Structures are given as structure tokens and as C-alpha cells.
Amino acid sequence: MSATALPVSPQHPTSGTLAAPATMGRDMPDAELARCAAAGQAQAFEAIMRRHNRLLFRxxxxxxxxDQEAEDCLQDAxxxxxSAxxxxxxxxxxxxxLVRICANEALGxxxxKAASADIIPLDAAMLSTDSAVVQALTDTPDERPETLAMRAQxxxxxxxxxxxLPDAFRTVFMLRGVEELSVEEVAQVLQIPEATVRTRFFRARSLLREGLASAVDATLADAFSFDGARCDRIVAGVLARRSAADQAGAMTDE
Structure with missing residues (x-):
């Protein structure tokens, strides 16, 4: 749905002299936006959605x-x-x-889904020829394509x-940690004391943990990414459904 198809715009009859949603949401506190939205100003609720979309989607x-069910859930929430x-x-x-409402909707x-799920008795499942049932019984999680791809990454x-890793640490780590040579064997190969092997191996593992933790921390903020297209799609969906409900209510009143 394009932006011009949204049920609310600066020229919409119900919006009066309100600023555009982006302008309204930039400076107005949440409490003020909530009061405006409760008073019927759709642009205020659009600003609320755009401000909190990522938090609620996650x-x-x-x-x-x-992802898809989360989007549907978020619109309902x-x-x-x-309305509340x-x-x-x-x-x-x-x-x-908002998070409480969203979480309750998701848990609901x-x-x-659990209440409506079909439960197949084990004996019947073992004799079933349905491909989905057979795959569920024989599938090995470690061999699934997504698991293999994740392991490769x-x-x-x-x-x-x-x-x-520093050269001295890397060599010890490869021999001791990857090739699983004993401490004595690594010491003999590299002609260094066994205590040095233990120290370097311990330090190499510590450096690896620190490096991997830093990589995780750096990418954590990007988990379940929430781009502009998804934000616009959710906002457009909510506004369209609200507009349709208002129109239906108006027709009923007539």
C-alpha cells in the first residue's frame, strides 16, 4: 500500500490543522500523543506506532x-x-x-494455536504415510539446511x-584445542614447557571468548531487524483496518 493510500493525511477532513505524523511524533511526549489519539486524532496514533513499532514487533x-505472525499480532494489538x-x-x-497489550495478544x-492443534496418537503417527508426519518423526535437527547454514556461519x-590470535597462541590453540593433542605432545612439538602450553591455551581461549562476545554485542542491536518497509506496512495496515471499522460503524448508525 502506498503512502498516498493511507486513510489519514494532512489534508484529511478529520485531521484539521494537525502537523504531519513525523513532525508530531518528533517532539510530542507519549502522554500528549496518547491524549490526542484518544480524542480521535489518527495522526497522533500513527506517531505512537512509528515510535514504538520496533519494540513491540520484537x-x-x-x-x-x-515474522509474519508477529506483524499480524502487532496490528491486532x-x-x-x-480502542482502549x-x-x-x-x-x-x-x-x-503497549508492550503488555502486545505480549498478551501474542500469548493469546x-x-x-495450542488448543486447536491436532494431536496424533503415537501409534497412528508411526503408521502414517503423510509426508509431513514422516518427516517430523525422522528429521534430524542437526542436518536441517538452516542448521547447517548456521553452523557454517x-x-x-x-x-x-x-x-x-597472536602467532604463539594460535599455534597452541590449533594443536591443543582443534587437533586435540595432549599438553605433553604440544610441548614436544613446539619445544616449549608444558606450563607454557597451558598458559597460552588458556589465554587463547579467553581471547576467543572476548572476541566472539564483542561480535555478538555488535550485532545484537540488529537482531530481528525492523526496516522502514515493515514499519510502513504495519502502520498502513492498522490505519486501513481502523478506517474500515469506523466506516462500518457509521453505516450501522445510519
């Missing part, structure tokens, strides 16, 4: 483990929150209030970190 994604804004009193932060989806990262 909350839903962590529970549901599916936003619609619930929009009159009950928001500001005793907690708006973000906390999990419960409904981890191996590349580990190899790169090993290459960064």
Missing part, C-alpha cells in the same frame, strides 16, 4: 518466533490499544502499557577470530 517476534486509550492514565509509561495466539566467524 516483543511479539520473541514470543511467536515468526495496536487496534486493541487504540481512554483507559490509559499515565501511571506507567505508554511503551510499557499461542494458547489458541559460526565456523567462518570462529576461523576469523582464530586468525586474529
Amino acid at each position: 516483543t511479539a517476534r520473541a514470543i511467536l518466533k515468526s 495496536y487496534l486493541r490499544a487504540w 486509550l481512554d483507559s490509559f492514565r499515565g501511571e506507567a509509561k505508554l511503551s510499557t502499557w 495466539r499461542l494458547r489458541r 559460526l565456523r567462518q566467524l570462529l576461523e576469523a577470530r582464530i586468525d586474529l
